[in-house]
Amino acid sequence: MTVAAPHIADNQNAYCPRCDTQLYRGHRHTCSGDVALAIVGLLLFIPVIFFPFLSIRLFGEHIDATLLEGVVLLVDEGFTFVALLVLFCSFLVPITLCICVVAANIALKFKLYSLMRWSMFGVYHLKHWMMIDVYIVSIAICCFKLTDYSDLIFGLSLPVLGVLQLVCLALVIRVSPRKYWQSFDQTLRITRPNLPKIQIDAISDHLQDCPQCHLVQQVGKRCIRCHHPIAFNESRSLQATWAFLIVATIALIPANVIPISILFANGARLEDTIYSGVISLVNNDMLVIAIIIFVASILVPVAKILGILYLLLCIHFKRSVFHKQRMVLFYIVKWIGKWSMVDLFVMSIMLTLVDRGQILNFTPGYGAVAFGVVVIFTMLATDALNPKLIWKNHNDTHSTQSNSTGDTFS
Template identity: 40%
Template sequence: MGEQLLQQAQLHSGPMKILAMSGPLPQPRYQRCSECDYLFSIPDLKKTQTAHCPRCNAKVEKGRVCSLPRLIIIAISILLLMPFAYTEPLISIRLLGTRIDASLWEGIWQMSSQGSPLTASMVAFCTIGAPLTLAGSILYLHFGSRWGMNLKPVLLMLDRLKDWVMLDIYLVGMAVASIKVKEYADIDVGVALVAYLMMTVLVIITQINLNIEQLWEEFYPQPRPKGPPSSLKLCLSCKFTGHADAEGRCPRCHVPMSARYKHSLQKTWAALLAAIMFLIPANLLPISIVYANGQRLEDTIFSGVVSLATSGNIPIAAIVFIASVLVPFTKVIVMLTLLLSIHFKAIQGLKTRIRLLRLVTWIGRWSMLDLFVISLMMSLVNRDQLLSFTMGPAAFFFGTAVILTILAVEWLDSRLIWDAHATGNAEYTD
């Protein structure tokens, strides 16, 4: 244990100057890694530095990136762009002599009005609800701190919201939908596309510069815990390393502290098995139905990819195949491998498995691409009997499977992967 505590977090930064130090060294600040539960000391970070776990290389903290006043300006800009970007036309087509405009909100409304409000709500949450919550939460932090309101629930939510903001994926879906519609009509750029692009860039900038740990320290600073470092625990909610209070709660966020996520394996298995069950009809049933000149043309996910490839749009077909076929099945295989390795207490390939978990965490959200394409297509091609587009029954199953796989990844406590190593390593204790 002594050797472990001498290690410091790995610092990543630009060129640094080494300065001589005088006076007593500051009290070390200890931190447990949220991905492998490793305990190490972490120095005070400069603005350009990030701290990484010395065992699994997870990013545990980053330097001050952007002050709250700047984030507030960005959040206000996002809110001002939203009405225009959501309700005005993003792309337009000329079909049968009629100009048809497609907006994000119109596509969601068409999905809901055609009998799939649950599928429409999935698209609405990822493209409207989550970005709106992100911008609104930043404003809440500013005004709530002035009015003495409780900011803890908002800070806890912001840390989990980033995976659900999918404006960038919707932008790719817009390109895919445009290529599909190009077979039937001429396409023009809508007047709101610039506003949508600006909003997407601002949201990405906000996510990059949003330092949750910095906000916790600003609003709820905590003294450095005393006592033996080996007794320090990690709060699973706000990532604070310290001692529980008299009621067993985290002193910073007041969430009960526990060694591991409760029922992590059970919830992950349940979500993963349910996702597998939904993926079967999602890939066998038609996901889109086109009526052209009195003919009914049905496409499954895979046949849609083949149709794009045979029409000469191989790059777009590759994107759709990766997002809608390869990614969901890869996530299922990886998650099954991780869960079985935990159950059988495998100690080989720990770093490889943690990298796989990070990979499926990052790529999982891209599977929503197909639903976004369907939403836009329903807004564009839903006119009279000559040409119309409707959503197939597979859309609901596919969207549900994507959300379940995202939840399965989120519910898996990655520290369980390292527990087999910890029990066989005398240097590591909890």
């Protein structure tokens, strides 16, 4: 079922009449406000790169921790995959998001189609991978862990990280590819009035909505405006989701069995798996941190795998009830996916502060690689699963008759 609502006022929102998902968000945000936020975000990365967010005094030595230093040390320790994962989620994604917003506004001003296409592609695909908030939580966990070993000094870039998270969150909320493409179309029609203009207010099986720019058009392989793939391949979506899920499930075993961190304290080698690390935190009266690590590193990955498995089985057995509940489950699984990165961020920060060849020394274990695989492939599984499959066996007769005029507005 395709529902088209091309005309939405700035104070209106559009919702799907079947699952109540918000399809379009009406707002009065200006593009100039978006580019101002993006430029502020890019400027905030300067102190984040060059100034420490946390420093400690360990055995008389002053040690600083910056965002990129942990990545470099992970590479030096031989954990290149984990290093690239930390770099991508904590640094490359937010800075690329800001660059894409600036590029989109440049494309609007100078009518650059290719630049608009790739900038909106970046905004659409990267916003779910931005994890500055997870990184900030990881810093807090490291502070609790290191309190008993050293004196903590909060650096200049720590509050900057907090402001940067607010700026990036505002960009994610404000920037709408649909709005940018509509503005781009309006500027192009001034110089190219012969461009095709689609105005459809109907529900039809022969129409399809582009998931990226939300242009309603005839069913085809790619969007006629942004060239994003819109052809729905059911078997390909299911095969990719099953493949990612199987890899994540297999990797979950070594991730919980092989040590994820190794701590040398007073000449003793302490190897911790995820579970033993949680028990150690409980024994050291760090109950809150233990609960956070348990939820993020043990409960969330298992819940994601079971949730995706449940959705796939319901699709396979053609369940015809509780579609809305399964849709809510899908969005929950997609949202909680990034919080499993807490353990990997904690390792990169601990490696920066503690791995100094002193009496107290920290290094990651190979369980971190397997855990990184679990995090990545569960997130890829949710991205590969097309939510249209959840509604495949839903009877749309009643909803089609009661909503034949278009979307619902508020």
